[in-house]
Amino acid sequence: MPIPSISGTASDARPLRPAAASHAAEACPDASPPDALHPLLALLTRLHCYVGVFVGPFMLVAALSGVFYALTPQLERLIYARALYTDSRGPALSLDRQIAAAQAEAGAAAHLVAVRPATAGSNTRVMFSRPDLRPSESRAVFVDAATGAIRGDLIVYGTAGVLPLRGWIDQFHRGLLLGDVGRLYSELAASWLWIAAVGGLVLWWARRRRPGRPSGLRRRHATLGLCLCAGLLFFSATGLTWSQWAGANIGVLRAALRWSTPTVSTLLPAPVPMPARAPSPPAAVPLPDMPDMPDMPDMPDIHSGTAVAKPALDASLFEPVLAAARRAGVGSDQVEIRPPVSADRAWTVTEIDRRWPTHVDAVAVDPRTLAVLDTSRFADYPLAAKLTRWGIDAHMGTLFGLANQLLLAAFGVGLAVMVIWGYRMAWRRRRVRGVRGAFAAVLPDGMPDPVPHRRAPGPLGTFRRLSWRVRMAVATTAVVVGYALPTLGVSVLCFIACDVVMHARGRAAVPRLRG
Structure with a gap:
């Protein structure tokens, strides 16, 4: 130099x-x-x-x-072993019972945003939003799927749901905690x-x-x-x-070149009007689909411009929605189920196993009929979107596990x-x-x-x-x-x-x- x-x-x-x-x-x-x-x-x-x-x-x-960030996952598995893993044996409780146990732990004011069902030897993760959390943070309650016991209550970060230790290192690596x-x-x-x-x-x-x-x-x-x-x-x-700053410019370039990662459309179709004697009002012209928006107390109705309140959450829908996604080809054991953020939106089920480069499929499910409305499959991604997905996972050390x-x-x-x-x-x-x-x-x-x-x-x-x-x-x-x-x-x-x-x-x- x-x-x-x-x-x-x-x-x-x-x-x-x-x-x-x-x-x-x-x-x-x-x-x-x-x-x-x-x-x-x-x-x-x-x-x-x-x-x-x-x-x-x-x-x-x-x-x-x-x-330090790359070598943290193994350390996390030791520190948070009780929250992540279980030795319980026997059939799993229904998801709605597990969610009820997590809701009781988090309190009635906590708003449920996602559920990650348990896989063999692991616990179910139920995630809630909270006003005092920073952006991209959520509160995760870990539930033993076999017994319903609460195994942990932690603040996780990002879409990957990294645990507190790695979340702290990630924030330091990204911005020196400033x-x-x-x-x-x-x-x-x-x-x-x-x-x-x-x-x-x-x-x-x-x-x-x-x-x-x-x-x-x-x-x-x-x-x-x-x-x-x-x-x-x-x-x-x-x-x-x-x-x-550069990331915003790169995002604009990717959008212009159509290199953006595909997402599922969660907009529910308008219900078929029932026959009536009175003339029906003119149908609203649907606007182009919008990506999922973050949780907010109210959302504008894109059809009429009026506020749409969050729907009352029916926990009994989690298992039927997951079953519909399985029938549509979502095959990874590790998935995340997200209820809609407004009454005119669908549920989503997304594969989250980043150890393999193809486990990122997603589907949108209509809660009224359990029909699959839209599907996003990694095999159909443009090459640039595939490279972006692989690059992000490799940079985070999750692609192919320990070797990465x-x-x-x-x-x-x-x-x-x-x-x-x-x-x-x-x-x-x-x-x-x-x-x-x-x-x-x-x-x-x-x-x-x-x-x-x-x-x-x-x-x-x-x-x-x-x-x-x-x-x-x-x-x-x-x-x-x-x-x-x-x-x-x-x-x-x-x-x-x-x-x-x-x-x-x-x-x-x-x-x-x-x-």
Whole structure:
């Protein structure tokens, strides 16, 4: 991640001490005089250095917290074993009896939002909404399906229903427990990660074509980066889909290209009017289908514009609705049943087993007739939607179970090591050449340093050395990417400001150093 310095006049030359030259060669990313570099390659080198120095801490935090998140499921199974699992034997109670036990535990004011029936050896999870919970949180009451005993009462997070420990780590990984403001840190790391990976790959390829062998630490840094490159690109792409600003732009792009994940239509058909003597009022024109909306006290009726109150929940419908979904092809053992949020909406049954990439089918069931109104099958997803589903599950460590977790942990540790090695190289360079030397490369062993006090030009200075056509291309690309990834665009402006300040301080220090 270090940057080459510019050469100067021979009159100011002084040789490096052998030990200093050895350390400098290890920290230097280039073994040739900087003037021999192509200007575009020199710009990429300086940009790679700036990303490592300024964004490296954010990448380090994201990598380490991601490792902890990936390895948490096994720990959760130990900590929350009583809530998750049961040794009870015998036939399961009906779902309405299990729900009644959970409702008694949660209280009459708690509003039921979903039920996840028990599988072999596990407990039923009944989830409630509560006004004092944060967005995406719900209260989960765990019920022994055989006895009806309450086995646990926990706050779970997200559509995956992660338990408190992993939910805390997820919030730290996502936003340092600082809410929307903290999410800027993870978006900054994801926005620059792909640039650092691609830039490092280009630098590795370019230096392979030049004579000389890189030093040990720099060689290890480059080799590890080459091994991790594909994974780092994957983490950057999937991480950006969850980001606050870039994620919104990605959502618009996916919708425009019809890459969005299909959802089932939950709008109930209007009932067939009964024959009557009085003339019937004109039928309302149905509006386009809308995605499921979050729980609210009242919802507007999209047909008439009047408020539609939440329907009274009939717990006896859970089993018939699940049976209708089974007949429609929902075959996974792990499913989630959601009652409607308004009287004009259908029930939904969704597969939630993320260990296998095809268990995400969903159906909408009419509670009046138990007819299946709509079906969403993974086999019918567009390719982009399938890749998105696989990418999200792989990023969370749920795809294929333990193998996915170990792979995530390996990539996270590798990224952390990359960042630490980069700082180690910068520190060695700083120790040899001083504070300004952290951004300046040192010439090869035995070559005199022509201007020991002069700082190498930063990205802005190197940008000016490009031809005007290349400058226009680079500037246009930066504007387009900065608009699509706003956090990256703002950080580029910060880089430029830092570069201007450091350049001004370097120029002011030259007379003092020469004197």
